[in-house]
Amino acid sequence: xxxxxxxxxxxxxxxxxxxxxxxxxxxxxxxxxxxxxxxxxxxxxxxxxxxxxxxxxxxxxxxxxxxxxxxxxxxxxxxxxxxxxxxxxxxxxxxxxxxxxxxxxxxxxxxxxxxxxxxxxxxxxxxxxxxxxxxxxxxxxxxxxxxxxxxxxxxxxxxxxxxxx
Amino acid sequence: xxxxxxxxxxxxxxxxxxxxxxxxxxxxxxxxxxxxxxxxxxxxxxxxxxxxxxxxxxxxxxxxxxxxxxxxxxxxxxxxxxxxxxxxxxxxxxxxxxxxxxxxxxxxxxxxxxxxxxxxx
Amino acid sequence: xxxxxxxxxxxxxxxxxxxxxxxxxxxxxxxxxxxxxxxxxxxxxxxxxxxxxxxxxxxxxxxxxxxxxxxxxxxxxxxxxxxxxxxxxxxxxxxxxxxxxxxxxxxxxxxxxxxxxxxxxxxxxxxxxxxxxxxxxxxxxxxxxxxxxxxxxxxxxxxxxxxxxxxxxxxxxxxxxxxxxxxxxxxxxxxxxxxxxxxxxxxxxxxxxxxxxxxxxxxxxxxxxxxxxxxxxxxxxxxxxxxxxxxxxxxxxxxxxxxxxxxxxxxxxxxxxxxxxxxxxxxxxxxxxxxxxxxxxxxxxxxxxxxxxxxxxxxxxxxxxxxxxxxxxxxxxxxxxxxxxxxxxxxxxxxxxxxxxxxxxxxxxxxxxxxxxxxxxxxxxxxxxxxxxxxxxxxxxxxxxxxxxxxxxxxxxxxxxxxxxxxxxxxxxxxxxxxxxxxxxxxxxxxxxxxxxxxxxxxxxxxxxxxxxxxxxxxxxxxxxxxxxx
Numbered sequence: 001x002x003x004x005x006x007x008x009x010x011x012x013x014x015x016x017x018x019x020x021x022x023x024x025x026x027x028x029x030x031x032x033x034x035x036x037x038x039x040x041x042x043x044x045x046x047x048x049x050x051x052x053x054x055x056x057x058x059x060x061x062x063x064x065x066x067x068x069x070x071x072x073x074x075x076x077x078x079x080x081x082x083x084x085x086x087x088x089x090x091x092x093x094x095x096x097x098x099x100x101x102x103x104x105x106x107x108x109x110x111x112x113x114x115x116x117x118x119x120x121x122x123x124x125x126x127x128x129x130x131x132x133x134x135x136x137x138x139x140x141x142x143x144x145x146x147x148x149x150x151x152x153x154x155x156x157x158x159x160x161x162x163x164x165x
Numbered sequence: 166x167x168x169x170x171x172x173x174x175x176x177x178x179x180x181x182x183x184x185x186x187x188x189x190x191x192x193x194x195x196x197x198x199x200x201x202x203x204x205x206x207x208x209x210x211x212x213x214x215x216x217x218x219x220x221x222x223x224x225x226x227x228x229x230x231x232x233x234x235x236x237x238x239x240x241x242x243x244x245x246x247x248x249x250x251x252x253x254x255x256x257x258x259x260x261x262x263x264x265x266x267x268x269x270x271x272x273x274x275x276x277x278x279x280x281x282x283x284x285x286x
Numbered sequence: 287x288x289x290x291x292x293x294x295x296x297x298x299x300x301x302x303x304x305x306x307x308x309x310x311x312x313x314x315x316x317x318x319x320x321x322x323x324x325x326x327x328x329x330x331x332x333x334x335x336x337x338x339x340x341x342x343x344x345x346x347x348x349x350x351x352x353x354x355x356x357x358x359x360x361x362x363x364x365x366x367x368x369x370x371x372x373x374x375x376x377x378x379x380x381x382x383x384x385x386x387x388x389x390x391x392x393x394x395x396x397x398x399x400x401x402x403x404x405x406x407x408x409x410x411x412x413x414x415x416x417x418x419x420x421x422x423x424x425x426x427x428x429x430x431x432x433x434x435x436x437x438x439x440x441x442x443x444x445x446x447x448x449x450x451x452x453x454x455x456x457x458x459x460x461x462x463x464x465x466x467x468x469x470x471x472x473x474x475x476x477x478x479x480x481x482x483x484x485x486x487x488x489x490x491x492x493x494x495x496x497x498x499x500x501x502x503x504x505x506x507x508x509x510x511x512x513x514x515x516x517x518x519x520x521x522x523x524x525x526x527x528x529x530x531x532x533x534x535x536x537x538x539x540x541x542x543x544x545x546x547x548x549x550x551x552x553x554x555x556x557x558x559x560x561x562x563x564x565x566x567x568x569x570x571x572x573x574x575x576x577x578x579x580x581x582x583x584x585x586x587x588x589x590x591x592x593x594x595x596x597x598x599x600x601x602x603x604x605x606x607x608x609x610x611x612x613x614x615x616x617x618x619x620x621x622x623x624x625x626x627x628x629x630x631x632x633x634x635x636x637x638x639x640x641x642x643x644x645x646x647x648x649x650x651x652x653x654x655x656x657x658x659x660x661x662x663x664x665x666x667x668x669x670x671x672x673x674x675x676x677x678x679x680x681x682x683x684x685x686x687x688x689x690x691x692x693x694x695x696x697x698x699x700x701x702x703x704x705x706x707x708x709x710x711x712x713x714x715x716x717x718x719x720x721x722x723x724x725x726x727x728x729x730x731x732x733x734x735x736x737x738x739x740x741x742x743x744x745x746x747x748x749x750x751x752x753x754x755x756x757x758x759x760x761x762x763x764x765x766x767x768x769x770x771x772x
Contacts, residue, residue, distance in 0.1 A: 128247070135255050138415075141418045144422065147303065155429070
């Protein structure tokens with residue numbers, strides 16, 4: 001058992017436990033903090049896969065920006081102490097059946113596949129390679145992202161702006 | 166491969182130290198200080214005004230709008246990183262691409278400005 | 287790296303993009319007092335320009351830019367035509383119809399978002415790469431989320447927007463999950479390489495994973511075209527959104543989702559001989575079953591509806607089922623039949639929603655509003671009848687030919703489940719007569735509740751004329767709708 005496996009187990013446990021706690025916690029802020037645990041563990045998993053750039057993006061966007069956004073969203077809501085999700089509980093347990101079924105179906109598929117052992121060059125210049133790909137091969141989607149961000153920005157302003165009237 | 170992981174040892178060490186700092190300082194403090202049974206210790210500011218309201222207040226939606234804009238520009242910055250790193254290999258064409266990209270986002274900023282979203286009310 | 291590609295094949299998209307930027311800059315620069323109504327005409331002009339440029343590109347053979355992230359082939363030609371046509375009609379509808387209270391402020395945003403969705407859709411039609419497909423899909427989704435929620439003063443709209451956003455983001459997540467599987471196995475995002483890899487795979491376990499990936503992709507995308515696993519959001523959202531946006535969702539965003547799936551299926555399965563493979567036939571059969579379920583569900587639920595927008599939402603679920611069955615038949619005719627049906631469907635849906643938006647004028651689209659319409663405004667009543675007949679699939683309209691072609695392509699599939707689907711489709715079409723004719727009957731044979739004449743606005747007349755003319759034209763001359771370049 002080498003260090004890679006230990007850290008893989010640690011990070012994946014962190015990711016799963018965080019995700020489960022998001023569902024379990026009744027308080028929205030706690031749920032959000034456990035989502036951060038998931039995000040951070042996932043960036044750890046990316047580092048194990050030597051995808052350093054993606055790990056950095058994960059940390060910056062998810063555990064940084066998105067978390068802050070959601071925190072603001074929680075703070076925006078009118079607090080009602082004692083609001084729990086009691087009404088949901090009745091419907092919660094039967095959901096497990098399809099989830100387990102889905103897990104079995106997917107696990108059956110993954111379990112049988114032996115991934116091709118290709119020699120993969122572990123990227124030292126991960127970010128540089130991504131940059132080259134984005135700006136040559138994938139430049140059309142890249143420019144589309146700018147339109148997407150613009151549309152999102154306009155939409156955010158329309159929907160969230162407080163009207164004087 | 167191993168050298169790649171080993172370079173992260175430093176980060177792990179750092180992480181452990183960072184994690185243990187608050188735990189250690191808090192628990193050492195607990196051991197050292199004399200136990201107190203007075204109720205006043207729980208108050209957030211001992212000799213100030215007594216807190217009379219819940220700490221959880223409703224924020225103005227304006228904060229949310231700022232957070233939204235922040236996320237959008239954060240994503241833009243993410244795209245600047247690989248461009249800057251690979252700039253030497255990419256050359257002129259990538260510069261134009263990036264200019265178009267930033268132009269769209271700058272337009273978004275000007276739009277937000279014009280809509281008076283950036284003004285604090 | 288050499289960048290001397292044939293960039294001119296992207297000129298239709300560029301002109302849409304330029305229109306977006308132009309409208310945006312004008313809105314920012316112009317003083318507040320100036321009326322912004324004419325932005326709509328500017329947007330229409332942009333689509334016309336794009337359409338003209340597109341027509342000049344038609345003689346080209348298959349052209350590919352940047353490793354197939356953008357291609358211009360017969361598939362792209364056919365669907366780009368439909369999208370541009372539908373987009374122009376939608377913009378005309380938006381120009382002509384009265385905006386809801388408070389929406390005058392957001393004139394520019396409305397057109398920019400509509401054009402963004404059009405841009406995204408056009409990119410989807412001509413992309414052969416998973417990344418471009420996904421970002422195009424997101425362009426459409428993000429603009430439709432905002433379009434649905436734009437009328438933020440209405441509680442109903444807010445609820446609709448929230449429902450739409452929640453369902454939509456879940457669907458996007460599922461789509462992306464499926465895509466990650468496909469990428470993980472094939473190691474590429476290009477559909478062409480994908481196709482090669484797919485036909486070479488001999489390991490049944492890998493194929494199994496492929497099918498799982500496709501299933502997830504399908505389930506996620508079915509949100510867009512509102513068929514069975516992801517269709518329940520449709521009635522609420524269609525009812526709550528403004529009627530123009532409803533027309534957009536039902537005629538445009540739906541078609542785009544189907545186009546994306548069709549592109550994937552068309553590229554990946556067309557040349558591979560997988561018909562014998564068990565997993566593939568399971569996949570195909572489940573698609574057909576879902577199509578059958580959507581038809582049944584949509585038509586059965588539509589009968590009981592008293593709100594016309596809800597009724598059209600359920601009918602749109604049913605139509606999604608018909609089109610999905612056409613795609614899933616994977617027969618020699620399916621390409622032609624589905625293309626034809628897309629064109630017809632988007633035309634008549636936009637036409638029907640035009641009249642609904644006209645008559646309801648921002649109020650509740652209750653069936654009562656339509657009673658005795660023939661007595662007050664015969665022109666609108668007759669046009670709506672034509673669209674309903676077309677939606678119901680009766681001759682001599684294009685809807686009949688469209689359904690006929692779909693049926694033939696489904697029967698052509700040749701397995702028992704294909705026959706069952708075809709029979710179900712005929713049965714459900716007959717069921718659908720019940721609600722279409724109910725509204726028509728109340729339009730003709732009942733007396734209006736209030737004597738109210740509807741004044742006729744110019745853009746709407748153009749729009750209605752275009753829709754009706756094309757409906758009859760391609761209904762009477764079916765081969766007119768499928769020129770040689772498709």
